[in-house]
Amino acid sequence: DGGITQSPKYLFRKEGQNVTLSCEQNLNHDAMYWYRQDPGQGLRLIYYSQIVNDFQKGDIAEGYSVSREKKESFPLTVTSAQKNPTAFYLCASTTTGGGLETQYFGPGTRLLVL
Amino acid sequence: AQKITQTQPGMFVQEKEAVTLDCTYDTSDQSYGLFWYKQPSSGEMIFLIYQGSYDEQNATEGRYSLNFQKARKSANLVISASQLGDSAMYFCAMVASGGSYIPTFGRGTSLIVHP
Numbered sequence: 001d002g003g004i005t006q007s008p009k010y011l012f013r014k015e016g017q018n019v020t021l022s023c024e025q026n027l028n029h030d031a032m033y034w035y036r037q038d039p040g041q042g043l044r045l046i047y048y049s050q051i052v053n054d055f056q057k058g059d060i061a062e063g064y065s066v067s068r069e070k071k072e073s074f075p076l077t078v079t080s081a082q083k084n085p086t087a088f089y090l091c092a093s094t095t096t097g098g099g100l101e102t103q104y105f106g107p108g109t110r111l112l113v114l
Numbered sequence: 115a116q117k118i119t120q121t122q123p124g125m126f127v128q129e130k131e132a133v134t135l136d137c138t139y140d141t142s143d144q145s146y147g148l149f150w151y152k153q154p155s156s157g158e159m160i161f162l163i164y165q166g167s168y169d170e171q172n173a174t175e176g177r178y179s180l181n182f183q184k185a186r187k188s189a190n191l192v193i194s195a196s197q198l199g200d201s202a203m204y205f206c207a208m209v210a211s212g213g214s215y216i217p218t219f220g221r222g223t224s225l226i227v228h229p
Binding site: 033041042043045048058088090092097098099100101102103104105106107108110 | 145146147149151156157158159160161164166205207209210215216217219220221222
């Protein structure tokens with residue numbers, strides 16, 4: 001079954017700690033995206049990548065970092081510089097990222113600060 | 115710049131009734147795509163329906179249809195014969211070349227279906 005997996009489902013972060021959220025897809029999609037969703041809000045773009053070894057900042061990239069070493073994987077690191085990281089994080093992918101394409105989403109990771 | 119506006123924070127509908135969720139958009143592009151997603155309490159975003167700006171007919175997918183009025187820049191989602199499982203957040207989104215094909219999402223509408 002093709003799809004997008006995110007792990008863990010829940011993640012707890014201590015003050016000053018970096019944490020990494022996993023996103024893997026087996027859809028053979030070129031483009032991948034990370035969004036942040038706060039309660040009662042829409043989705044805000046953190047980072048996106050349209051090709052391996054290349055990625056661009058979205059609207060709220062400060063305090064986050066990403067890598068795209070493999071087509072299937074696009075991990076997101078929430079660094080200690082992100083002062084308010086408690087949110088729901090969604091990973092998505094599209095075929096090429098260069099057209100009117102449908103985004104498909106993973107199940108999300110809820111990050112909580114202890 | 116692209117913008118999506120969903121003016122209804124919450125909607126209530128009786129089971130088996132139809133409901134319309136509003137979405138208006140703003141773009142200067144001629145070629146764009148409009149999407150609706152459903153987000154149940156579990157959190158996953160589920161793709162429902164797509165409408166291209168050059169599509170002459172309104173999109174339909176089962177009980178979902180998209181009422182596309184290009185001149186008014188509206189793309190309302192119509193859910194016919196509502197079911198209890200339709201209770202969720204619904205997001206309207208747009209993709210256009212002017213936005214580098216990065217989707218823009220509205221703030222969502224919460225739909226509650228009453229038995």
